[in-house]
Amino acid sequence: MPVEMGIWRIDGRAPRRLSASQLPTESMLEEFLEQDPTLLGERLLVVGRQIRTPYGKYIDLLAMDIEGNLHVLELKRDKTPRDVVAQVLDYGSWVSTLDRETVIELANTQLDAAFETAFEEVFGVSAPDEINGSINLVVVATDIDSSSERIVTYLREFGVPVNVVFFTHLEDEGRRYLARSWLAGDDEGAHRSVSGPRGAKGKKAEWNGIDWFVSFGEEGSRSWEDGRRYGFVSAGGGRWYSDSLHNLPVGARVNVHIPKRGYVAVGTVLREATRFDDAMVEVDGQWVRLRDQELNAPYRHSPEGVNENGNDSDDDEYVVPVKWTNAVPQSDALWVKGMFANQNSACKLRQEFTLDRLGEHFALDQIEETL
Numbered sequence: 001m002p003v004e005m006g007i008w009r010i011d012g013r014a015p016r017r018l019s020a021s022q023l024p025t026e027s028m029l030e031e032f033l034e035q036d037p038t039l040l041g042e043r044l045l046v047v048g049r050q051i052r053t054p055y056g057k058y059i060d061l062l063a064m065d066i067e068g069n070l071h072v073l074e075l076k077r078d079k080t081p082r083d084v085v086a087q088v089l090d091y092g093s094w095v096s097t098l099d100r101e102t103v104i105e106l107a108n109t110q111l112d113a114a115f116e117t118a119f120e121e122v123f124g125v126s127a128p129d130e131i132n133g134s135i136n137l138v139v140v141a142t143d144i145d146s147s148s149e150r151i152v153t154y155l156r157e158f159g160v161p162v163n164v165v166f167f168t169h170l171e172d173e174g175r176r177y178l179a180r181s182w183l184a185g186d187d188e189g190a191h192r193s194v195s196g197p198r199g200a201k202g203k204k205a206e207w208n209g210i211d212w213f214v215s216f217g218e219e220g221s222r223s224w225e226d227g228r229r230y231g232f233v234s235a236g237g238g239r240w241y242s243d244s245l246h247n248l249p250v251g252a253r254v255n256v257h258i259p260k261r262g263y264v265a266v267g268t269v270l271r272e273a274t275r276f277d278d279a280m281v282e283v284d285g286q287w288v289r290l291r292d293q294e295l296n297a298p299y300r301h302s303p304e305g306v307n308e309n310g311n312d313s314d315d316d317e318y319v320v321p322v323k324w325t326n327a328v329p330q331s332d333a334l335w336v337k338g339m340f341a342n343q344n345s346a347c348k349l350r351q352e353f354t355l356d357r358l359g360e361h362f363a364l365d366q367i368e369e370t371l
Contacts, residue, residue, distance in 0.1 A: 262335030
């Protein structure tokens with residue numbers, strides 16, 4: 001049976017049902033959703049409105065969630081149940097084929113800021129490496145009929161990621177309200193997100209095979225001025241922090257980021273990670289033991305005596321020697337909203353938005369031309 005929503009105001013001991021009324025236009029509901037997509041129950045970045053498809057049709061709203069999944073929102077308007085469901089499925093079949101680069105290009109033509117910047121403004125984190133891994137198809141309606149309900153419920157039973165959200169417009173003594181309800185909950189039938197077609201490519205940002213992100217967290221146990229002066233990055237205080245440094249291969253290009261500051265250096269890995277007490281760094285063309293240098297930070301997390309006895313500890317600091325291409329004080333750190341940042345000490349850096357800005361800031365192209 002069709003979904004019906006009722007809201008009552010309690011006056012004393014007597015409930016009074018608020019009367020439902022029609023919005024002046026359904027395009028007003030589209031404007032509401034564009035302005036505040038949290039009306040749907042989660043934070044979303046509206047990528048664009050009235051997006052033209054290759055088939056001459058227009059998607060009412062295209063949005064993205066924090067995981068990079070796309071949401072196709074189609075208003076029912078005056079369409080028949082068959083038409084509106086067929087249309088959202090048609091749009092979904094096209095959207096599911098879009099690769100990461102195409103989605104970002106589309107967003108950049110629609111948004112007032114660069115996609116990466118807009119994403120961080122909405123979610124407070126940088127955009128994920130994978131975009132459009134899954135899609136959600138949503139019919140937006142002010143009412144729903146039995147035929148639409150049957151069609152959507154049937155499709156969900158076969159795993160199609162389609163749902164209906166409907167809004168009721170209510171009035172109460174001059175005040176207006178919107179009430180929202182979903183036809184099906186997350187645990188009924190289809191998951192709200194499902195993967196795109198098998199074999200779909202380009203959903204994840206390609207890695208260039210050389211660039212790595214490295215987080216240089218100071219927090220009193222290490223100093224960036226030491227790292228800049230003696231040419232190294234390091235991490236420790238637990239295996240979760242130090243293990244990823246072992247993934248850095250010799251010859252990798254590291255892009256060093258200080259949390260809450262920004263990017264401070266680009267350089268090339270000279271040797272694999274070793275414990276601080278055994279670490280060697282290159283100074284003026286000579287390899288020297290790092291622990292024998294004049295340092296600003298202790299770089300030791302293990303109980304006293306453990307390292308001296310030659311025993312590894314989960315808390316050990318590990319060091320990777322690096323030859324800097326360009327390194328600056330943290331006061332000159334580069335940070336632009338939307339750039340990539342991660343809690344891991346080291347990971348592959350795929351995001352072109354970040355790589356482009358690092359190249360410009362550290363003049364990497366000019367440096368490479370002189371080599």
